[in-house]
Amino acid sequence: MTQPPTPTADTVRRLVRSLLPESADGAGGPDVRPVTEGRTHTWWVGTRHVLRLAPDREATLRRRRELRLRDLVRPHLPVAVPASVAHGDWAPGLAYTLDAKLPGGTADEHDVSAVGEADLAGLLxxxxxxxxxxxxxxxxxxxxxxSLEALRRMAVQAAQRLAAADEFDAARLLQLTPPGAAQLAAQPGTAVxxxxxxxxxxxxxxxxxxxxGILDWTEAALGDPAEDIAGLAVAVGSPAAVRAATLAGYGARPCLRGLWLARCDTxxxxxxxxxxxxxxxxxxxxSQLRRAWEPILLERVTELKEE
Incomplete structure (x- = not known):
């Protein structure tokens, strides 16, 4: 099997020059740098663009699907979705997308306000x-x-190991009992x-x-809405995630399911x-563990009414 090429700064500069001729001004060529140290497939291009390079054929399929999916979801969302400036192949059979950078930082850098929670409700x-x-x-x-019960069992064992390392109080997971996990099973016919x-x-x-805005739609799937509630619990904290989900019309069951998915995962x-x-x-x-375990008002997992 042929080893996929590893992109370098020179690879990226050559591609950017062909896509943005105006960026070639200056002796050093376009300013490019990896978004994260050690990740060679996502690059900042100046201050206005981000270049994402698919590392393999599977990622290429997801990148190409994402371009169409972003166009589909954009009219439904109150927040921005990245727009592609150019797309194609950076190596034989390997896709790239050059996107306009969305202004702002990340949820790891800035806390979400009450109005921001309404934005997240609009997203859901x-x-x-x-x-x-x-x-x-x-x-x-x-x-x-x-299966929340399977995740609970794995998390109980993991929590004991964390307790031995003085990282976590394993007793906190006792809040989620096997009957509680069963009550919070995903309901049929709720895939979105x-x-x-x-x-x-x-x-x-x-x-x-x-x-x-919301970045990177390559992992999008049709399935359990509690997965996105769980993602937000890890990203912005459980209270904000549950308040946003409640504003979006989700009841106690999916909110608590998302909460415990996040807690077990972290x-x-x-x-x-x-x-x-x-x-x-x-x-x-x-930090993600701390956010997911922030207390919320909906802590009870018993006596849930059928929704």
Missing amino acids: TGVRAVPVRQAETLGVPRSAPR LTHHGLTGDHVVVSPDGRVR VTRLADHLEGRTAGSLTLLR
Whole structure:
């Protein structure tokens, strides 16, 4: 099997010169730099563009689908979705998209205000309004709901390992009992379009706390709306995520399901990282754990009425 090429700064500059001739002014050529150190497939281009390079054929399919999906979701959302300035192949069979940069920082950098929570409610309302059949026509896959009980069991074991490392109080997971997890199982017939990749660096937030845009729709799926509530709990904190979901019309069951998906995920991810099974930022994983475990008013998982 042929090894996919690794993009370099020279690779990116040559591509950018062909796409943005005006950027070639100056002896050094266009200003390009990786968005994150160690990630060579996403690059800032000056101050106004971001270039994303697919590393393999599977990512290429997702990139090309994303271009069509962004056009589909854009009319339904009160927040911005990136617009493509150019797209094509940067290497044989490997796609790129050059997008206009959305102004603002990330949810990891700025807190979301009360008005920003209303923006997030509009996001959840908007993706739910996208016709499932149209999304399927674009090739958006279906994703089966995850078993909260299976996640709970994994998280209980992970929490014990974190407790031994003095990272987490394992007793906090006792709030979610097996009957409670069963009550919070996904309900049949609730599949909607979900972003399915909401993280702090995918939520664009302005310094005043408004949510200005949502990035990276490559993981979008038709499935459990609680996954996006869980993503927001990790990105902006559980109270803000649950308030936004409630404003969007979601009841106690999906809100609590999203809350516990986030809590189980963050416990397990932090334990895996500390044991050397995953890479990433330890500081960020600890912050995500803290956000997901912020207390909310809807903590009870018993006596839920059928919705």
